[in-house]
Amino acid sequence: MYGEAVALGAGTVLNALATGVGSAFALDAETRARVELDDTGTVSGDIVEAPDGDTRLIRRCVERVVERFGDGQGGHVRTESDVPMAAGLKSSSAAANATVLATLSALDVSVGDDAAVTREDACRLGVQAARDAGVTITGAFDDASASMLGGVTVTDNTADDLLARDAVDWDVLVWTPAAQAFSADADVERCERVAPMARLVEDLALDGRYGEAMTVNGLAFAAALGFPTDPAVEAMPHATGVSLSGTGPSVVAVGDRTGLERVRNDWNQREGTTWETTTRTDGAQVIE
Incomplete structure (x- = not known):
C-alpha cells in the first residue's frame, strides 16, 4: 500500500489573518510525499530537509485520510x-x-472532478489536519487551495469556501532572508488592526486586480508584522505586484522577466537568498 504525490508552494495575494478571507497563488516549487501503509495502526514520519523537524502535520494528514477512507x-x-x-x-x-x-493513492482512492474525492475535498482534509496539529491560525485554506488547485485562489478561511479561482501567468522573484517566521507565532491582534486594508485587498482580488491587491497587502502586513517595507518599495516600479508572503519573512514580486531582473539587482544587495520561479496552474498531482 504505497502512494506518492507532489504539491506546490505558493505566494500571498491577501493574508487571511485580518478578516478570514485570503488569497494565494501557486509557485513552481514542489514538495513530494511518499506514504507506505501497514497494519501497525501507528504513523511515523520524517522530513528530509529537517531530520529533527516536527512531523505532527504530515502524520496527522495520514491519520485523517485513514480515518475517513481506510481501516x-x-x-x-x-x-x-x-x-x-x-x-x-x-x-x-x-x-x-x-x-x-x-x-x-496508497488506499487506492481516486481523486478528481468526477472521482470519489475532489481535489477541493482532499485539500480540506489537509486543512483539518493542520488545525489538529496546531500549525496554522486561520486553517490556511487560501494557501492550501492554491497549492492543490494551481493558479490564484480567493477563499473564506472561516468556512473553507472557495470564492474564486483564476489562471495567472507570471514570472516570480522571491527574496528570503535567513530568519524564519512560523505562522502560528504571528501577532493576530496587530493583523486585525489592518482589516480595512484587507477588505480593500479582497475587493481588488475578487475584481481580478491581483497585482494591486498584493502590493496593498504587502505594505499593510509588513507594517503589522514588523517587517521592512523597503524591498516592496524597491520592486514597485518594475513589478506587477509585490507582497510580504504569508507571515514572512519572504517577499514575492510578480511580473515579467525583464522587470524582475531589475528588482533582483536591488534585492541581491540584501542578506538572504534571491531566486526566480514562475506560477503554476496545474496544482498538486498523484505520481504513484
Missing part, C-alpha cells in the same frame, strides 16, 4: 521539498496536500 492502517510518511520551511511560502500546505494525495 485503521498505520505506516510511514516521508516528505522532501524545494519549498523553504517557515519562510512564508506555504511549505506546510504543500506538505499536507502532498501527504493527503499520497495516502489516498
Whole structure:
C-alpha cells in the first residue's frame, strides 16, 4: 500500500489573518510525499530537509485520510521539498496536500472532478489536519487551495469556501532572508488592526486586480508584522505586484522577466537568498 504525490508552494495575494478571507497563488516549487501503509495502526514520519523537524502535520494528514477512507492502517510518511520551511511560502500546505494525495493513492482512492474525492475535498482534509496539529491560525485554506488547485485562489478561511479561482501567468522573484517566521507565532491582534486594508485587498482580488491587491497587502502586513517595507518599495516600479508572503519573512514580486531582473539587482544587495520561479496552474498531482 504505497502512494506518492507532489504539491506546490505558493505566494500571498491577501493574508487571511485580518478578516478570514485570503488569497494565494501557486509557485513552481514542489514538495513530494511518499506514504507506505501497514497494519501497525501507528504513523511515523520524517522530513528530509529537517531530520529533527516536527512531523505532527504530515502524520496527522495520514491519520485523517485513514480515518475517513481506510481501516485503521498505520505506516510511514516521508516528505522532501524545494519549498523553504517557515519562510512564508506555504511549505506546510504543500506538505499536507502532498501527504493527503499520497495516502489516498496508497488506499487506492481516486481523486478528481468526477472521482470519489475532489481535489477541493482532499485539500480540506489537509486543512483539518493542520488545525489538529496546531500549525496554522486561520486553517490556511487560501494557501492550501492554491497549492492543490494551481493558479490564484480567493477563499473564506472561516468556512473553507472557495470564492474564486483564476489562471495567472507570471514570472516570480522571491527574496528570503535567513530568519524564519512560523505562522502560528504571528501577532493576530496587530493583523486585525489592518482589516480595512484587507477588505480593500479582497475587493481588488475578487475584481481580478491581483497585482494591486498584493502590493496593498504587502505594505499593510509588513507594517503589522514588523517587517521592512523597503524591498516592496524597491520592486514597485518594475513589478506587477509585490507582497510580504504569508507571515514572512519572504517577499514575492510578480511580473515579467525583464522587470524582475531589475528588482533582483536591488534585492541581491540584501542578506538572504534571491531566486526566480514562475506560477503554476496545474496544482498538486498523484505520481504513484
